[in-house]
Amino acid sequence: VKRVAASCVWLASKLEESPRKAKHVLIVFHRMECRRENLPIQHLDIFSKKYLELKMDLNRTERHLLKEMGFICHVEHPHKFISNYLATLEAQELRQEAWNLANDSLRTTLCVRFKSEVVACGVVYAAARRFQLPLPENPPWWKAFDADNSGIEEVCRVLADLYTLPKAEYVPVCK
Numbered sequence: 001v002k003r004v005a006a007s008c009v010w011l012a013s014k015l016e017e018s019p020r021k022a023k024h025v026l027i028v029f030h031r032m033e034c035r036r037e038n039l040p041i042q043h044l045d046i047f048s049k050k051y052l053e054l055k056m057d058l059n060r061t062e063r064h065l066l067k068e069m070g071f072i073c074h075v076e077h078p079h080k081f082i083s084n085y086l087a088t089l090e091a092q093e094l095r096q097e098a099w100n101l102a103n104d105s106l107r108t109t110l111c112v113r114f115k116s117e118v119v120a121c122g123v124v125y126a127a128a129r130r131f132q133l134p135l136p137e138n139p140p141w142w143k144a145f146d147a148d149n150s151g152i153e154e155v156c157r158v159l160a161d162l163y164t165l166p167k168a169e170y171v172p173v174c175k
Contacts (some may be wrong), residue, residue, distance in 0.1 A: 001173050002033060007061035015073050026054050036172070075111045078102045081120035085145055089124070089135060098125035101159060108158050114151050121147040122155025129156075 006029040011169045013020040023046055030044040044051055066073070082098050101123035105111065110119050121142045128135050142152055 001028065002059050003057055003067070005029070007058055007065055009061050010058060011073075012067055015068070022055050022058055025122075026058060027052065076116040077111070078105065078116045078120035079124060081117055081145070082124065083121055085124050088144070089141060091124075091128065091133060091135070094124060094127040094131060094133065097130060098123045101126050104162060105155070105159060108162055110155055110158055114155065117145055118147045118151040119155055122152045122159070123143050125152050126156045126159055 006025055009029075010020065010022060010025045013025070027044050031041060033039075034041045044054075079102050080097065082102060083095065084091055086095055086098065096118075102120065105119055105123060110122075116123075125135065125142075140149070142149060
């Protein structure tokens, strides 16, 4: 788990255009491990055999992650569509709620299961339902934004399920 977490952080830093050196990721994760295990915090020597093994493992795990994702790493966020959709629908009062829902949607698999336009429509629809604000039905408002009703309903269902989950808590995996 620790190895995959470190590799995910390293890969994400590259994908989000704020790359970090493997050395820095490994040093931080080593320090976190020392703290979690109540060990004395020791500096990770970058010339040690342990460091070289961790770095090779980081590279290997990153390759496995990329392979599992089919080397498809670009995900378009729904946030960039929300303001335009709300301006078109003349529903600016939904902006903050829709934005919050879009942020929460990133805790799910919606961004890889649906086009960003569909997720954006889903969060706009969910925000409108929360504020009991009607959206145009004739013609259906979502058709103007290249979305389908079944996708919007699935986005709303996944978000509703997300909010029924208990609050996340740390579970030690080492012991």
